[in-house]
Amino acid sequence: MPKVTINDRTVEVEAGTNVIDAGLKAGVLVPHYCYHPRLTVVGQCRMCLVEITDNGKKMPKLQTACSSYVTKDGWSVRTDTPEVAEAQKGMMEFFLINHPLDCPICDQAGECGLQDYSFKHGVAFSRFQYEDKRTYPGRERIPLGANVVLNMNRCIQCTRCIRFTEEVAGTGELGFFNRGARVEIGTFPGKELSNPLATCVVDICPVGALTSTRFRFAERVWYLDKKPSICTGCEVGCNITMEQRRGDIKRYKPRFNVEVNDYWMCDYGRSSFERYKKLPRLTSPRVRAEGGNGHAPVVSTGWSQALDAVHRGIAGAAGTGEIAFLGSGFLTTEEAFLFARLADLMGAKNRSVPVDLGPERTIPRYKRPPITGREAAPNRRGAELAGLAGGGDLLHGDGAARCAVLVVCDSDFGQAAYDPETVARLRRAKLLVVFGWSDSPLAQAADVALPVAHHGEKEGTFVNVEWRVQRFERAFPPTGQVRPALDVLSDLLSRFEAGWSQLSAATVFDRLASELPAFAGLSWHRLPATGAALHVPEAQPKLSDQGAETAREASQ
Amino acid sequence: MAAKFEPVLTRNVGKPEALTLKGYRQLGGYEGLAKALTMEPDAVIDEVKKSGLRGRGGAGFPAGMKWSFIPKGKDKPKYLVCNADESEPGTFKDRLLMENDPHQLIEGCAICCFAVSAATCYIYIRGEYTKSAVILERALKEAYDAGILGDNVLGSGFKLNMYVHRGAGAYICGEETGMLESLEGKRGQPRVKPPFPAVVGAFGAPTVINNVETLCNVPHIITRGADWFKSIGTDEKNTGPKLYAISGHVDRPGTYEHPIGITFREMLDAAGGMWHGRQLKAFIPGGASAPILKPDQIDLKMDFDTVAKAGSMLGSAAVIVMDETTCMVRSVARLSKFFNHESCGQCTPCREGTNWMELVLDRLEHGEGTERDSQLLLSICKNIGGQSLCALGDAAIGPVKSLVDRFPEEIEQHVRNRACPFPRPRYFENGA
Numbered sequence: 001m002p003k004v005t006i007n008d009r010t011v012e013v014e015a016g017t018n019v020i021d022a023g024l025k026a027g028v029l030v031p032h033y034c035y036h037p038r039l040t041v042v043g044q045c046r047m048c049l050v051e052i053t054d055n056g057k058k059m060p061k062l063q064t065a066c067s068s069y070v071t072k073d074g075w076s077v078r079t080d081t082p083e084v085a086e087a088q089k090g091m092m093e094f095f096l097i098n099h100p101l102d103c104p105i106c107d108q109a110g111e112c113g114l115q116d117y118s119f120k121h122g123v124a125f126s127r128f129q130y131e132d133k134r135t136y137p138g139r140e141r142i143p144l145g146a147n148v149v150l151n152m153n154r155c156i157q158c159t160r161c162i163r164f165t166e167e168v169a170g171t172g173e174l175g176f177f178n179r180g181a182r183v184e185i186g187t188f189p190g191k192e193l194s195n196p197l198a199t200c201v202v203d204i205c206p207v208g209a210l211t212s213t214r215f216r217f218a219e220r221v222w223y224l225d226k227k228p229s230i231c232t233g234c235e236v237g238c239n240i241t242m243e244q245r246r247g248d249i250k251r252y253k254p255r256f257n258v259e260v261n262d263y264w265m266c267d268y269g270r271s272s273f274e275r276y277k278k279l280p281r282l283t284s285p286r287v288r289a290e291g292g293n294g295h296a297p298v299v300s301t302g303w304s305q306a307l308d309a310v311h312r313g314i315a316g317a318a319g320t321g322e323i324a325f326l327g328s329g330f331l332t333t334e335e336a337f338l339f340a341r342l343a344d345l346m347g348a349k350n351r352s353v354p355v356d357l358g359p360e361r362t363i364p365r366y367k368r369p370p371i372t373g374r375e376a377a378p379n380r381r382g383a384e385l386a387g388l389a390g391g392g393d394l395l396h397g398d399g400a401a402r403c404a405v406l407v408v409c410d411s412d413f414g415q416a417a418y419d420p421e422t423v424a425r426l427r428r429a430k431l432l433v434v435f436g437w438s439d440s441p442l443a444q445a446a447d448v449a450l451p452v453a454h455h456g457e458k459e460g461t462f463v464n465v466e467w468r469v470q471r472f473e474r475a476f477p478p479t480g481q482v483r484p485a486l487d488v489l490s491d492l493l494s495r496f497e498a499g500w501s502q503l504s505a506a507t508v509f510d511r512l513a514s515e516l517p518a519f520a521g522l523s524w525h526r527l528p529a530t531g532a533a534l535h536v537p538e539a540q541p542k543l544s545d546q547g548a549e550t551a552r553e554a555s556q
Numbered sequence: 557m558a559a560k561f562e563p564v565l566t567r568n569v570g571k572p573e574a575l576t577l578k579g580y581r582q583l584g585g586y587e588g589l590a591k592a593l594t595m596e597p598d599a600v601i602d603e604v605k606k607s608g609l610r611g612r613g614g615a616g617f618p619a620g621m622k623w624s625f626i627p628k629g630k631d632k633p634k635y636l637v638c639n640a641d642e643s644e645p646g647t648f649k650d651r652l653l654m655e656n657d658p659h660q661l662i663e664g665c666a667i668c669c670f671a672v673s674a675a676t677c678y679i680y681i682r683g684e685y686t687k688s689a690v691i692l693e694r695a696l697k698e699a700y701d702a703g704i705l706g707d708n709v710l711g712s713g714f715k716l717n718m719y720v721h722r723g724a725g726a727y728i729c730g731e732e733t734g735m736l737e738s739l740e741g742k743r744g745q746p747r748v749k750p751p752f753p754a755v756v757g758a759f760g761a762p763t764v765i766n767n768v769e770t771l772c773n774v775p776h777i778i779t780r781g782a783d784w785f786k787s788i789g790t791d792e793k794n795t796g797p798k799l800y801a802i803s804g805h806v807d808r809p810g811t812y813e814h815p816i817g818i819t820f821r822e823m824l825d826a827a828g829g830m831w832h833g834r835q836l837k838a839f840i841p842g843g844a845s846a847p848i849l850k851p852d853q854i855d856l857k858m859d860f861d862t863v864a865k866a867g868s869m870l871g872s873a874a875v876i877v878m879d880e881t882t883c884m885v886r887s888v889a890r891l892s893k894f895f896n897h898e899s900c901g902q903c904t905p906c907r908e909g910t911n912w913m914e915l916v917l918d919r920l921e922h923g924e925g926t927e928r929d930s931q932l933l934l935s936i937c938k939n940i941g942g943q944s945l946c947a948l949g950d951a952a953i954g955p956v957k958s959l960v961d962r963f964p965e966e967i968e969q970h971v972r973n974r975a976c977p978f979p980r981p982r983y984f985e986n987g988a
């Protein structure tokens with residue numbers, strides 16, 4: 001592999017790497033706007049000019065780093081000469097003369113390429129004093145589609161958005177119109193920017209020209225607290241950054257993972273946190289007065305009374321009927337593992353994980369086939385691997401009626417939790433215990449309802465459609481009496497057996513990794529940021545990628 | 557120039573019979589092609605190399621060398637694209653060739669195609685050149701009917717198809733890669749180089765791009781030999797006959813053929829001198845993008861290297877002559893308006909810089925300039941120069957820089973007077 005020196009730092013790169021990427025490898029950021037590693041190199045913004053010396057011979061002009069490819073030894077690149085600095089300064093001036101400088105009302109402020117490079121490479125005063133700025137009257141807030149708004153005055157004409165729709169989304173709704181200083185971005189006549197990945201253009205737009213309808217004016221970005229997380233929209237498990245302020249989630253942004261979602265995520269996933277705001281929240285444990293069997297009123301209590309009630313109910317049920325467990329594709333693998341241990345202790349055979357089949361969500365990837373999710377939950381695979389597999393279909397038929405105790409974790413496992421008939425069927429269990437973050441009709445029908453955290457309030461792992469286990473962090477703590485299900489389950493388990501109290505996600509993961517062959521050799525703390533592929537034997541077609549239908553049929 | 561120069565490229569101008577294949581043949585046409593077909597393709601390239609023929613489109617790149625960059629081998633098709641987009645202000649020489657001697661161009665294209673083994677040639681013609689396009693189309697048809705084009709060129713077994721492709725009227729489509737994009741049906745905007753068209757050109761295949769006049773020279777080089785060609789001109793590197801399109805304040809503006817390297821004074825005399833006996837104030841030697849020269853350069857040899865040494869360029873050899881009534885600020889403001897209008901807008905320095913220059917120059921012309929504007933203009937030029945994606949950016953700064961460098965007193969006058977010191981000519985009155 002050829003070696004290249006950038007500002008005195010020498011790195012070895014694959015032949016054909018451009019100088020921007022080589023710079024990143026050497027720890028040098030070559031400023032750039034139009035270059036994006038997944039889009040055709042167009043060399044348009046001219047921000048990436050550098051000085052290149054080829055075996056002691058300086059190239060006559062400054063070169064664009066994005067379109068200069070290292071193919072052999074002997075290149076020495078400088079990004080810090082007076083000449084380069086002068087060029088960067090000149091380019092920044094060009095970008096700014098016609099820019100509205102409306103940072104105070106711009107959503108991009110704080111994470112804006114123009115602000116950042118101006119600060120680093122620009123000058124503080126303007127020589128554009130006597131002329132009028134170019135504006136695009138009437139083009140300040142054009143909805144390009146349902147999710148993206150264009151303010152043409154702010155655009156720096158880098159064409160990233162155009163190339164994204166053409167080359168990644170494959171839909172090509174956007175184009176460059178007009179020319180010279182009047183050039184503008186727009187949708188082709190009769191088209192709107194409505195592909196499933198549309199909002200990615202907001203992410204790659206270096207400035208505030210493209211904003212997300214959902215996030216517009218929602219928050220100044222410097223107030224956002226950000227944590228690495230996983231989207232729960234489907235089983236692809238796009239890596240995201242969950243961005244929130246004081247427990248109020250403001251947006252999801254895709255987080256780069258070349259194995260899973262590359263730089264992208266779908267618009268549906270981006271909106272998937274909205275259920276946390278829309279649906280009513282279960283805020284305190286509720287227990288039905290003794291012997292009510294669905295008729296006496298439920299009352300709010302503290303956690304110990306509630307867990308006592310569950311403990312009593314389960315212990316007392318021995319011999320009076322079946323005990324069944326209904327899991328969910330939204331549980332973390334660790335929660336599912338504890339839930340399955342509880343089921344083991346009770347000798348419960350019925351422990352299925354129902355998930356909804358959603359529309360397909362497909363994310364294009366680099367040098368890999370696209371990845372597709374068909375289930376509307378992130379972790380059916382992890383839950384099943386952790387031991388939640390087996391038993392009949394409780395959602396249909398009268399299986400629940402034979403149950404002395406039915407424990408559901410959690411209340412928002414799918415659409416069925418909102419379907420009055422299904423709720424009525426599940427209600428026929430003598431004792432219905434429901435864990436949940438939402439106060440769904442199912443939670444309202446429960447004899448014991450336990451308020452637990454949603455995925456922004458807890459940490460854990462999910463196993464995606466390609467059997468990759470990925471860890472996510474807690475973005476913010478739950479409030480009030482809400483506790484992570486892991487805590488609750490560990491409390492509950494320790495009421496039956498010693499050794500289960502006060503478990504953290506890390507301990508549970510390491511324990512399941514030591515017990516489950518699929519996870520062999522993994523540990524919470526050493527789990528790579530990009531996740532790890534599980535060892536799933538070919539011989540388990542029921543758990544393979546053939547789709548949820550097959551998997552569920554086989555588990556019945 | 558010892559012996560009297562006989563026109564070469566324009567020898568058939570004014571002979572309507574040259575428009576027909578029969579007439580062109582009677583005048584000696586297609587002998588070059590017939591001869592080339594008996595040679596090895598590489599020998600044709602060598603002959604053109606030896607002739608010293610340099611591109612007549614603007615950059616003056618040696619044509620034979622350009623042809624030799626085309627990879628050999630048959631794994632990819634190859635193309636010739638003839639640049640007939642002629643849009644540089646002041647330039648009207650290719651048009652003369654196409655309208656009066658279309659077969660000369662077809663013959664030149666055919667020889668080039670044979671030399672580089674291209675089976676397809678596109679003549680990309682400026683959209684406004686309707687007459688040229690019609691004449692070329694007619695000539696092409698005749699050539700096909702006579703077996704000069706098609707599956708078996710002059711019975712040699714060489715296969716060649718030639719098409720006229722009409723542009724939609726954009727200066728930037730004259731830039732070679734902008735032209736390729738346009739030819740492929742895309743928005744006409746230049747591509748990043750490398751890769752160069754000789755490697756990845758039209759439809760991803762190796763492509764030669766040459767100007768009309770360049771290609772029109774080729775049949776003569778083949779029939780009369782590289783040595784004859786080299787005998788015309790200033791030196792080894794500036795050879796052959798050259799068309800000069802002279803316009804502005806001269807008595808008889810038009811396209812003239814001279815040996816390359818004739819002095820500007822001789823050329824001016826040939827065009828009847830300054831009109832109405834006026835004084836020469838300035839001249840542009842090579843189209844709108846060439847820096848403006850002052851009368852002290854009147855004895856300049858008009859060839860590629862001498863003009864470059866004098867701080868300008870021969871470009872497309874479109875010579876624009878200005879007399880003492882001309883306001884340089886207004887002239888350059890108008891040129892800047894052109895470049896701003898024609899910039900494709902994809903790259904930052906050209907998109908923003910040409911616009912800014914136009915605004916500043918407009919301001920100066922209207923008496924709203926400041927002392928600092930000269931510096932500002934130079935600095936904008938510096939930030940565009942060598943940093944734009946294609947050469948349009950560099951072209952746009954040529955006139956501006958030369959205005960500041962060579963006519964500083966005129967800018968000062970505009971600033972001091974708070975108005976343009978020149979009477980506004982009547983033909984400018986409707987806002988042009």
Ligand SMILES: Cc1cc2nc3c(=O)[nH]c(=O)nc-3n(C[C@H](O)[C@H](O)[C@H](O)COP(=O)(O)O)c2cc1C
Pocket residue numbers: 610611612613614615616617619639640641642643644727728729730731732733765766767768770771946947948951
């Ligand atoms: C902005 C711009 C406009 C151009 N316009 C023309 C043109 O109209 N005709 C032309 O022959 N070359 C034009 N050129 C030059 C071409 O890019 C190219 O160099 C030329 O066609 C090559 O042919 P030659 O080597 O025979 O000169 C232009 C270049 C630039 C940068």
Ligand code: SF4
Pocket residue numbers: 154155156157158159160161162185201204205206207209210
């Ligand atoms: S809208 Fe944004 S991404 Fe698109 S060209 Fe303008 S600045 Fe670039």
Ligand code: SF4
Pocket residue numbers: 728745746898899900901902903904906907944945946947948949950
């Ligand atoms: S220099 Fe001007 S014409 Fe050339 S690519 Fe840049 S914007 Fe387009």
Ligand code: FES
Pocket residue numbers: 031032033034035042043044045046047048049064065066067
């Ligand atoms: S990043 Fe290189 S020109 Fe834009």
